[in-house]
Each structure stands twice: as structure tokens, then as C-alpha cells.
Amino acid sequence: MHKALELIFDWCYPLLRKIGFGDTIASYFSLVLNIAMLSLLTYIIYIIFRFFLVTLMAIAAKKTKTRFDDLLISNKTAKYISHLIPLLFIYKSVPVILNDFVYWETMFGKLVGVYIILLILWIVRTIFNALRDYLKLKPEYSDKPIDSYIQVIMLILWMIGVTVIISELFEVKANTMFATLGAVSAIILLIFRDTLLGFVASVQVSLNDMVRIGDWITFDKFGADGDVIEINLATVKVRNFDNTTTTIPTYSLISDSFRNWRGMLNSDGRRIKRHLLIRAKSIRFLKEEELQKMKQIQLISNYIDIRQTEIDKYNASNQIDKALPINGRNLTNFGLYRKYITSYLENYPSLNKDMILLCRQLQPTAQGIPLEIYTFTKDKKFENYEYIMADIFDHIIASIGYFDLEIFELSTGKEIVDNL
Structure with missing residues (x-):
């Protein structure tokens, strides 16, 4: 290329001298001519390499089974590599073209070198982006913070790149x-x-x-x-x-x-942990006739028989005076209701019986006695979980009246007027 430029200049130089241009003007004319020829050749090289790189990579990507090369194309890796090759050509040609212009040769060479470093960093970035997208397609990496890893690596590379650029521009040693x-x-x-x-x-x-x-x-x-x-x-x-x-x-x-x-x-289940507030004044001992009536509730009928037999035996052996219900041992509506809820939960099909399942009484509050349900559902999906929990508490709230218990709630204005 240099010989071709010399031939063109040898042909133009006598003409410039004839029309009155001096050696300086002729030298600058030679410089402009060299730059024009370099630009033309660089553009041709860029077009050729861009066509072959992009085309060949696209063809290769279609024939391979892996998705990685497709992601390289979508991240335009080949396009940026096609920019790099003409830049390397320019970088090698600058000392030849600007041989007589030392200052401009130094400045132009540094700028091209900086551009090459930045372009290499950008190419590496596109490759890592393609790798990130590829790993996200893999089930074993889908939940990993791939972006963080890539950004850490790129941060280190950019720090090294900036250090090299500053060293190149200002001729400062890295140390x-x-x-x-x-x-x-x-x-x-x-x-x-x-x-x-x-x-x-x-x-x-x-x-x-x-x-x-x-x-x-x-x-x-x-x-x-x-x-x-x-x-x-x-x-x-x-x-x-x-x-x-x-x-x-x-x-x-x-x-x-x-x-x-x-x-x-x-895990094997999603927890239900919710309570109701029971009015303390509604909790009381149960009479014999009430127990006979509650035996009709199938989930606790056997429990009432067994428990009442134990209580009667205890009271008789200890000669308890049952003239007052407070004497000796007795069944309460609240305790019987807790047993009923426990039996209901044990028979509910959507609960995991291998995990904790209980109905417990918590510390009394100013609003009443908390009755808490603590259990786990088999189905952890949000919609199904909410349906199961609502279905359980619908039954709990509806059944509380059978035990002559009351749920605490603030009185409305109408209730206050009715009670006057």
C-alpha cells in the first residue's frame, strides 16, 4: 500500500510544484492523500470482515445444537469483532503514514490504541452477556445470581482497562x-x-x-x-x-x-396459624343433659363417653360433693370445643397429618380467650392455601354456637340501643 501511495505522490508532486505549492504544502497533501487511502482500505477491510464474520457465524449457529452461538449473534459479538480487525490495521499503518509527523503519529496512535482497548472490553462484555443468557436457560443455574458474577468480572476488567488506557495516554507506569x-x-x-x-x-x-x-x-x-x-x-x-x-x-x-x-x-406443608377470641363469660361447666345432647356430635361422642367415665370414677373415688359443679373434675364447653376442633382438623383431608396439628388456648386478653389453630396444609399454592384456611375457619365459626360459646366482637350502635 505504501508503494502505491508513493507512486500517486510522485505523480502529483511535480504538478503541485508547477502550480506554486511549496514542500510543506506538498507534504500535507501527501498526508491527506495517505489518510484518504488508509480510510478507503480500512472501510473495505471492515465490509469484507463484517460480511464474512456475521454470515459465517449465522450459518454455523443454525447448524449447531447449542444455543450459545445464537446468543453471541443476538449480542452482536461478530459485529464488534469486525470493527476490531480494521482498527488493528490502522494501528499498524499509522507509523508508516505519519512517519514525517511525529507529534500526530504519537497522538493518533494513542487514540487508536485507546479505542482498541475499549472495543476489546466491549467484545468481552458481549461474550459474557451471551454466557449469562445461556446459563439462565439451564435449570441448574436459573436461580443463581449470574448477573452479579458477570458484573464483578466486568468491573475488574474495566479497572484494568482504565489503568492501561491512562498508562497509554499519559505514559504512566501501572505501579x-x-x-x-x-x-x-x-x-x-x-x-x-x-x-x-x-x-x-x-x-x-x-x-x-x-x-x-x-x-x-x-x-x-x-x-x-x-x-x-x-x-x-x-x-x-x-x-x-x-x-x-x-x-x-x-x-x-x-x-x-x-x-x-x-x-x-x-417443605411438606404451609402453616396455618390463626386464632379466634372467645368471650370469657361464655365459658362454663356442662350439665349432664347438655352432655347427652352433645353426644350427637359424631366427632366427639366417643370422647365424651370415655372422658365422662374417667371423671365420674375420679369424683366417686375421692367422694366429691357434686352439689356444686365447681367441686371435683368437670367437662367445660370450651374444653369440649377444643377437642371437637382437633378432631375436625385430624379428619380434614387437605392437612398434613405428619406435621404439627393442634388447637390450643393462648394467654387471656382484654378481648377474650384466644383459641389458636396451628396446623399445616399439604397444598402450598397461594390460592388453594387461602381457600383451605377459609373453609376451616368457616366451619369453626359456624360450629361455635353448638357449644354455647361466643366470639368476641365490638358491639354496634344498634346492639347497644337494643340492650337499653
Whole structure:
């Protein structure tokens, strides 16, 4: 190419001298001519390599079974590589073309070198993006924070790239640069505080397996209640159940408290833990005729017989005076109701009988005596879980009247007037 440019210049130089241009003008004319020829050749090389790289990669991607090469095409890796080859051609040609212009040769060479470094970083980025998309297609990696890993690697590469660029532009040694960065580390920590915190948090989240993509988490501080859809270096994105998206700083996952429901989803059941408030004044001992009537309730008829026999035997052996119900041992409507609810839960088909199942009495409150249901459903799906829980409490509330018990609720204005 250089010989061709010399032939063109040898042909043009006498003409320039004839029309009055001096050696300086002729030299600049030679420079412009060389740059024009270099630009033309560079463009031709770019067109050729872009056509072959993009076309050949597309053909190869169609013939292979793996999806990775398809993702390389969608991330335009071949397109950016086709830019790199002409740049390398320019970088090698600059010393020849600008041989007589030392200053411009140095400046232009540095700029081209910087552009090559940035382009290499961008090509590496597209390859990592393709790798990220490919790993997300694999079931074993679908819940891993791949974005965080990629961003950490790219952050390190960009730091190295910026160091090389500064060294190239200002002819500073890398050792000197790192020593300078150490001296201004306090300022760097202040500027990149969120990035560094996010980096540390991402590592801890990954190592401790605190959060995975697809986990259902609840984070009251940020109003998040939904599935994790993305984990990267700086943020965690949560798609809430109302289809809104909450963005949480990654370092908040290790500095604040949040709830991860993964353990529940991976377990054998989802817990029901809810209580009713029973009016204390409605709790009393049961009379014999009331017990005979309650024996008609099939779930507790055998229990009443067995329990009443034990109580009668105890009272008789201890010569208890039953003139007053408070003497000796007695059945209460509240205790019998707890037994009924326990039997009802044990026979309910959608509950996991291998896990805890109980109906218990809690600490009395100003509103009444809490009666709590503590059990686990087999079905953990949200809609089915809510239906099962509602069905159980529908029956509990409807059956409470058969035991002459009352549920606490605030009186309305109409009730107050009626009681006057």
C-alpha cells in the first residue's frame, strides 16, 4: 500500500510544484492523500470482515445444537469483532503514514490504541452477556445470581482497562498509578461506596445462599412482597404480587432483616396459624343433659363417653360433693370445643397429618380467650392455601354456637340501643 501511495505522490508532486505549492504544502497533501487511502482500505477491510464474520457465524449457529452461538449473534459479538480487525490495521499503518509527523503519529496512535482497548472490553462484555443468557436457560443455574458474577468480572476488567488506557495516554507506569490510587483510596471509597457495598453483599448473598432468583421474599422496609426476578451488583429486583416492581439495594439484604419463603415452599406443608377470641363469660361447666345432647356430635361422642367415665370414677373415688359443679373434675364447653376442633382438623383431608396439628388456648386478653389453630396444609399454592384456611375457619365459626360459646366482637350502635 505504501508503494502505491508513493507512486500517486510522485505523480502529483511535480504538478503541485508547477502550480506554486511549496514542500510543506506538498507534504500535507501527501498526508491527506495517505489518510484518504488508509480510510478507503480500512472501510473495505471492515465490509469484507463484517460480511464474512456475521454470515459465517449465522450459518454455523443454525447448524449447531447449542444455543450459545445464537446468543453471541443476538449480542452482536461478530459485529464488534469486525470493527476490531480494521482498527488493528490502522494501528499498524499509522507509523508508516505519519512517519514525517511525529507529534500526530504519537497522538493518533494513542487514540487508536485507546479505542482498541475499549472495543476489546466491549467484545468481552458481549461474550459474557451471551454466557449469562445461556446459563439462565439451564435449570441448574436459573436461580443463581449470574448477573452479579458477570458484573464483578466486568468491573475488574474495566479497572484494568482504565489503568492501561491512562498508562497509554499519559505514559504512566501501572505501579505508579496503583500507588496513586492507594493514596486517594478514601476518595475512591466515598465515590464508589454503593458499588463496593454491592460487591461485598453480592459475594455474601451468593456464598451464604441467602436469596436466589425465583425466591419469594418479604421486605417490609422497602414494601417488597413477591418473587426475585433479578440479582445484580447494585440492586435486587422483586416483582410484587400486585405486578409492581420493587428495587432493593443489594447490601440491604445483609444489613437489614427480610423474610425468605423458600424454606416453606420446599417443605411438606404451609402453616396455618390463626386464632379466634372467645368471650370469657361464655365459658362454663356442662350439665349432664347438655352432655347427652352433645353426644350427637359424631366427632366427639366417643370422647365424651370415655372422658365422662374417667371423671365420674375420679369424683366417686375421692367422694366429691357434686352439689356444686365447681367441686371435683368437670367437662367445660370450651374444653369440649377444643377437642371437637382437633378432631375436625385430624379428619380434614387437605392437612398434613405428619406435621404439627393442634388447637390450643393462648394467654387471656382484654378481648377474650384466644383459641389458636396451628396446623399445616399439604397444598402450598397461594390460592388453594387461602381457600383451605377459609373453609376451616368457616366451619369453626359456624360450629361455635353448638357449644354455647361466643366470639368476641365490638358491639354496634344498634346492639347497644337494643340492650337499653
